[in-house]
Amino acid sequence: MSNAATDVVITGIGIVTSLGIGREAHEKLLTGTAPIKPVVDNSWEPHYAAHPLPEIDWSEQIPRRGDQRQMENWQRLGVFAAGLALDDAGLKDNEEACATMDLIVAAGGGERDISVDTLIVEESRKVNDREVMLNEKLMTELRPTLFLAQLSNLLAGNISIVHKVTGSSRTLMGEEGAGISAFETARARIAAGQSTHCLVGGALSAARADLLLMTESSGVADDRQGNAEDPSSVAPNGVVFGSAGAFLVLESRDHAEARGATIYATLDEVEGDRGSREEGKLEERLSRLADRVAADAGSVELVISGAAGEPVMAAREENWLKERFSAARLRRQAIAFGHGVEAQFPLAIALGAIAVSAGAPIARFSAEGEKEMPAAPKTALVTALGFQRGEGMARLSKAG
Amino acid sequence: MTSKFTDHLGRPIVAVTGMGVLTSLGEGVEENWKALTSGKSGIHTITRFSTEHLSTTIGGTVEFLDIPASNAVERSHAMARKAATEALAQAGISGDFDGPLFLAAPPVEPEWSARFELGDRVPEAAREGNAYTQFLSVLREKPDLAMHEAMLFGTISERLADDFGTRGLPVTLSTACASGATAIQLGVEAIRQGRTSRALAVATDGSVTAEALIRFSLLSALSRQNDRPEKASKPFTRDRDGFVIAEGAATLVLESLESAIARGAKVLGILAGCGEKADSFHRTRSSPDGSPAIATIRGALEDAGLDESGIGYINAHGTSTPENDKMEYLAMSGVFGDHLKSIPVSSNKSMIGHTLTAAGAIEAVFSLMTIATGTLPPTINYDNPDPAIELDTVPNVKRDQAVTSVLSNSFGFGGQNACLVMTAEPA
Numbered sequence: 001m002s003n004a005a006t007d008v009v010i011t012g013i014g015i016v017t018s019l020g021i022g023r024e025a026h027e028k029l030l031t032g033t034a035p036i037k038p039v040v041d042n043s044w045e046p047h048y049a050a051h052p053l054p055e056i057d058w059s060e061q062i063p064r065r066g067d068q069r070q071m072e073n074w075q076r077l078g079v080f081a082a083g084l085a086l087d088d089a090g091l092k093d094n095e096e097a098c099a100t101m102d103l104i105v106a107a108g109g110g111e112r113d114i115s116v117d118t119l120i121v122e123e124s125r126k127v128n129d130r131e132v133m134l135n136e137k138l139m140t141e142l143r144p145t146l147f148l149a150q151l152s153n154l155l156a157g158n159i160s161i162v163h164k165v166t167g168s169s170r171t172l173m174g175e176e177g178a179g180i181s182a183f184e185t186a187r188a189r190i191a192a193g194q195s196t197h198c199l200v201g202g203a204l205s206a207a208r209a210d211l212l213l214m215t216e217s218s219g220v221a222d223d224r225q226g227n228a229e230d231p232s233s234v235a236p237n238g239v240v241f242g243s244a245g246a247f248l249v250l251e252s253r254d255h256a257e258a259r260g261a262t263i264y265a266t267l268d269e270v271e272g273d274r275g276s277r278e279e280g281k282l283e284e285r286l287s288r289l290a291d292r293v294a295a296d297a298g299s300v301e302l303v304i305s306g307a308a309g310e311p312v313m314a315a316r317e318e319n320w321l322k323e324r325f326s327a328a329r330l331r332r333q334a335i336a337f338g339h340g341v342e343a344q345f346p347l348a349i350a351l352g353a354i355a356v357s358a359g360a361p362i363a364r365f366s367a368e369g370e371k372e373m374p375a376a377p378k379t380a381l382v383t384a385l386g387f388q389r390g391e392g393m394a395r396l397s398k399a400g
Numbered sequence: 401m402t403s404k405f406t407d408h409l410g411r412p413i414v415a416v417t418g419m420g421v422l423t424s425l426g427e428g429v430e431e432n433w434k435a436l437t438s439g440k441s442g443i444h445t446i447t448r449f450s451t452e453h454l455s456t457t458i459g460g461t462v463e464f465l466d467i468p469a470s471n472a473v474e475r476s477h478a479m480a481r482k483a484a485t486e487a488l489a490q491a492g493i494s495g496d497f498d499g500p501l502f503l504a505a506p507p508v509e510p511e512w513s514a515r516f517e518l519g520d521r522v523p524e525a526a527r528e529g530n531a532y533t534q535f536l537s538v539l540r541e542k543p544d545l546a547m548h549e550a551m552l553f554g555t556i557s558e559r560l561a562d563d564f565g566t567r568g569l570p571v572t573l574s575t576a577c578a579s580g581a582t583a584i585q586l587g588v589e590a591i592r593q594g595r596t597s598r599a600l601a602v603a604t605d606g607s608v609t610a611e612a613l614i615r616f617s618l619l620s621a622l623s624r625q626n627d628r629p630e631k632a633s634k635p636f637t638r639d640r641d642g643f644v645i646a647e648g649a650a651t652l653v654l655e656s657l658e659s660a661i662a663r664g665a666k667v668l669g670i671l672a673g674c675g676e677k678a679d680s681f682h683r684t685r686s687s688p689d690g691s692p693a694i695a696t697i698r699g700a701l702e703d704a705g706l707d708e709s710g711i712g713y714i715n716a717h718g719t720s721t722p723e724n725d726k727m728e729y730l731a732m733s734g735v736f737g738d739h740l741k742s743i744p745v746s747s748n749k750s751m752i753g754h755t756l757t758a759a760g761a762i763e764a765v766f767s768l769m770t771i772a773t774g775t776l777p778p779t780i781n782y783d784n785p786d787p788a789i790e791l792d793t794v795p796n797v798k799r800d801q802a803v804t805s806v807l808s809n810s811f812g813f814g815g816q817n818a819c820l821v822m823t824a825e826p827a
Contacts, residue, residue: 046533047540070683103678107574108553109507114530120512121519121531131450134512135610139453142611144618148683148813152507152553153574157814160680166692169678169816170582173507174554174572181571185586192593209532213510216539217548223540272569274561388548389558390569 005254008190008268009399011261012089012249014081014201015350017337018051018242023088023354030351031360035367036336040240041207047223050206051242051338056080061087062162071149071158072111078155078203079162081245085199086163089249089261097259100167102195103156104186106178106202106342107171110150112210116141155203165199175214176308176384178202179345180272180392186250187270196255201247201350202343208241211341215239220310220387236309239387242338246346248353263399264357267349269293272384272392277313283320285391290324293393294381300328300395301377302355302362306348308387309334317385325381329362329373336365345392348382356380356398404826405658407672408705411592414672415825417665418491418653419765420483423752424460424646428486433769436777437798441630441751443644449610456622458629460646460753461608471550472508475606477559479649479758480505484564484602487651492665496565499596502586503557503572504579504603506757510551512611518547556604566600576812577717578676579603580650580760581820585674587654597659603761604649613645619684621721633754634781635718635747636725636789643719646753650761667825669768672805673704679815686727686811693731693809693817700807700819701735708736711743711821712803713776715767717811718747719754728809729789744801746779746794760810760818767806767822774802 013023018039020026029036041052058076061083062068068076086092091101120137127133148154153171160166172178172185182200189195215221215238222238256263271293273285294300303325307314314334321330333348340347355362361373377398384392407413421428424442425435435442442460448470451457467474480503488497515531522534549555557570575582580603587599616622623642625632633644652671660667677699679692686693701707717728732740748766755762770776775798782795804824811817 045536046529047536109509112509114532117515118531121515121534124516124519125527129450130512130516131610132452135450135453135614138611138614139455142614142618147615147618150507151576151814153576153812153814153816154683156678157683157816160678160815161683164680166678166680166815168676169575169814170586171574172571173505173574174557174570175552177554177557177569178572180569184569185571188593188595189589192589194589194593209530209536212536213532213539214548214551216536217544217551219539219543274558274569386554388552389554392569 005252006191006193007253007266008187008250009253009256009263010248010265010267010353011251011256011263012085013264013350013353014085014088014247016077016081016245018054021054021056022084027354027358030354030362031358032363035364038336042225044207045209047225048212048221049225049240052207053205053243067162070145073205074110074203075149075155075158077205077245079158081201081203082159082199082247083163085247085249091249095164098164101165102168102198103159103165104182104198104200105156105171106182106346107152107155107173108342109152111208113146114209175341176344176386177272177390178342180384180390183270183345183349183394184272187267190250190252197249197251199247199249201346203245204241204243204340204343206241206243206338211241215387218388222309236334237311239309240338242340244337244340244343244347246343246350248350265353265396265399268395268397270394272390274390282316286320289391289393294395297325298327299379300325300381302380303328304331304333304348304352304380304382306333306344306382306384308339308385310387313385329371331362331365331370333365345384348384349394352380352382352396356396413657413670414588414591415655415657415660415667416652416669416671416768417655417660417667418487419668419768420486420651421762421765422479422483423648423755423762424462425752427482429765436748436751436766437775439778439780439796441780443629443632443753445629454613455617455624456613457626458632458644459608460644462606462647471511472506472607473550473555476505476604477556479606480556480560480602480604481563483649483651484560484600487653491653497600498565498567499598499600500568500590501557501561501566501570501600502583503560503570504583504757504761505556505572506605506607507574508551508553508607510547514547560602574757575816575818576814577756578760578810578812578816578818579757580762581810581818583761584652584671584764584820585818588671588674591654591656598655601652601654601761603758605755605757606647608645608647616645623720631781633720633750635720635750635779636786636791636793637782638784638786640720640722640725642721644753646755648752648755648758648762650758650765652761652764669771670823670825672823673700673821675699675703675819677817679817684813685723690727690730690734693727693811694734696817696819697731697735700821704821706805706821708739711805711807713770713806714743714745715763715806715808716745716747717809718749720749724811725789729791744776744794745791746777748777750780763808764820767808770806771803771822771824774800776801
């Protein structure tokens with residue numbers, strides 16, 4: 001492996017999941033000896049489970065109450081994780097570095113006001129002219145701040161306001177593809193010398209009924225009320241959303257070394273693709289991606305699959321992974337952490353970076369269907385497989 | 401190594417070889433340019449949905465489309481497909497495009513009509529609990545794939561990728577009202593990286609609904625001058641009171657100059673420079689000193705290898721909000737100083753309204769048309785100039801004036817700023 005000036009390295013990891021807050025907590029989790037035990041909330045909505053937010057003191061990363069009030073949990077979580085990443089990189093209060101730092105956020109839409117929507121739907125059953133009723137209700141019931149809390153690009157906007165990251169600000173959308181494109185774009189820019197340091201990531205606050213419309217409208221939601229008896233070790237039978245905030249600081253090797261930063265991992269390759277998943281076409285596409293991202297399959301010791309949880313696609317990916325990366329140990333992210341949608345791939349990259357830097361074997365994400373690891377991994381492949389479309393892969397290596 | 405195919409920093413020069421556009425003024429570059437240079441307004445009273453109780457009842461919505469369902473995804477996709485078809489035909493590219501797709505698209509949500517319909521499907525006995533619990537009880541019984549497609553942010557780019565055979569995972573993006581410019585910037589970057597010789601930059605927005613109008617109204621962003629819709633958008637005037645929401649789409653075929661010349665394509669202009677800088681001041685207001693917008697314009701000039709004297713015309717963001725026009729003037733003054741008086745600055749939004757996600761790309765097409773035709777489109781409704789904004793706005797009537805370089809500004813909520821510099825083909 002070359003140590004080129006434009007190698008893309010990871011120097012800050014900001015991570016929040018249902019299982020904890022911060023890089024150190026997750027390193028401990030990943031290097032434990034027992035399989036990871038997921039935290040699942042079955043009480044928030046009939047039929048559906050979610051991996052909930054952990055208890056968070058937002059003030060630790062969003063000091064001003066006024067800022068907190070301008071956001072709902074999705075944006076708060078993203079801003080919080082972004083702050084953790086900056087802290088971890090030692091750049092939190094470095095005004096000059098933040099003012100020149102690029103920002104790429106993978107975002108969906110924010111929380112709707114469920115009670116207002118419910119009021120309007122109930123009214124719609126009573127009136128003849130629904131459009132007029134709708135206008136009247138929305139004019140009186142909508143909160144001005146909620147629009148900004150729902151706007152996709154306002155997660156990035158809030159990161160700029162709270163953390164003063166202002167080199168540039170780009171929000172990518174499109175479910176899982178947003179997270180893949182965010183890292184593909186950031187890596188390509190740094191490798192080409194178009195950017196020196198970039199904050200990249202996404203967030204999802206999982207316990208949202210409005211979010212379930214997205215998966216249940218195509219029948220891919222897991223409606224079994226989430227493995228209530230033994231949430232550990234049972235693969236989901238569909239998409240179970242998982243709360244996740246994952247942001248990483250990416251830098252050129254030159255930029256990182258010049259400031260004496262701790263390098264956790266190199267982000268060697270990132271690539272995404274999409275297309276038909278019929279009759280082996282998914283597997284063909286995954287093979288093409290792997291040819292470019294990790295041609296030397298034998299060097300990959302750990303694979304973190306970001307398959308969404310839809311069982312047919314997850315099984316096809318798993319079979320393909322086991323054949324292509326037969327020497328690697330597989331860890332299935334959705335079982336332990338749920339599905340993070342836009343944050344799924346950022347979370348996989350964060351976990352991969354922690355895994356290759358931890359210097360210890362990585363715990364099983366499930367007691368069933370995963371093998372223990374003989375030694376600490378130096379190279380990891382992480383994937384994302386969208387519940388509807390989009391596939392992505394990245395290779396990470398231990399900093400050398 | 402510099403050559404006639406590389407720029408002042410040795411990077412591949414990025415040419416535009418195809419353009420397509422669609423706005424409330426019509427379909428196609430020719431029809432739009434004719435209307436725009438005639439000072440025609442596309443703004444009208446909205447009839448697509450009821451505007452009763454709304455404080456703003458006008459817009460530049462696109463009503464001449466034939467779409468399978470009335471929702472933002474179908475409308476945005478249909479417009480984007482038309483604009484891309486036009487651009488690719490002009491570029492002389494048929495078959496698979498075989499380059500990346502960068503799409504600026506609006507964040508979408510299920511339409512209210514879809515929520516109502518779903519609500520009707522809930523059996524009487526199940527009409528308890530919140531609306532979403534009720535919706536889910538219906539969807540568990542029978543999925544609704546049309547609704548599914550209409551609420552995923554990735555649907556439009558997925559369809560466009562299939563329509564035109566673009567390569568890899570398409571990028572869907574939103575930088576609010578700067579999105580169109582950002583889509584172009586991503587395409588320029590990809591070509592400069594050398595990972596492709598061509599890129600398709602598409603921007604589309606067909607997301608005008610009652611809820612969208614109300615949301616912007618709650619932020620006091622929209623004009624309420626409903627009585628004469630065509631007169632409501634009046635950038636840089638004393639009586640401007642907000643932007644007029646609108647729809648539209650544009651596509652640019654971006655190509656390395658070397659590749660364009662090699663295949664004998666006609667070069668319509670050069671995408672010479674891009675600038676961006678985020679503002680950390682406020683969610684909807686700009687830094688009072690204009691410094692992020694100033695840095696953005698300077699960044700675009702620097703990227704293009706030009707100084708302040710190098711710009712012949714500015715295609716303004718010019719939304720007609722009290723805040724934007726003041727701030728934009730401040731920023732332009734900060735960069736160009738006294739020289740600003742001699743640079744014509746006009747706002748296409750006086751005629752087409754604010755096409756939100758699509759604006760940056762639509763206005764880039766019109767900027768390139770300005771270079772190609774030597775005609776500056778006017779700022780219409782410039783009847784009562786704001787004395788605090790001293791600009792040559794090309795008032796009310798087009799002007800014949802040859803220009804070889806144009807700056808196009810885009811600024812948006814969330815501290816988004818993006819500027820583009822376009823130039824004529826190098827001699």
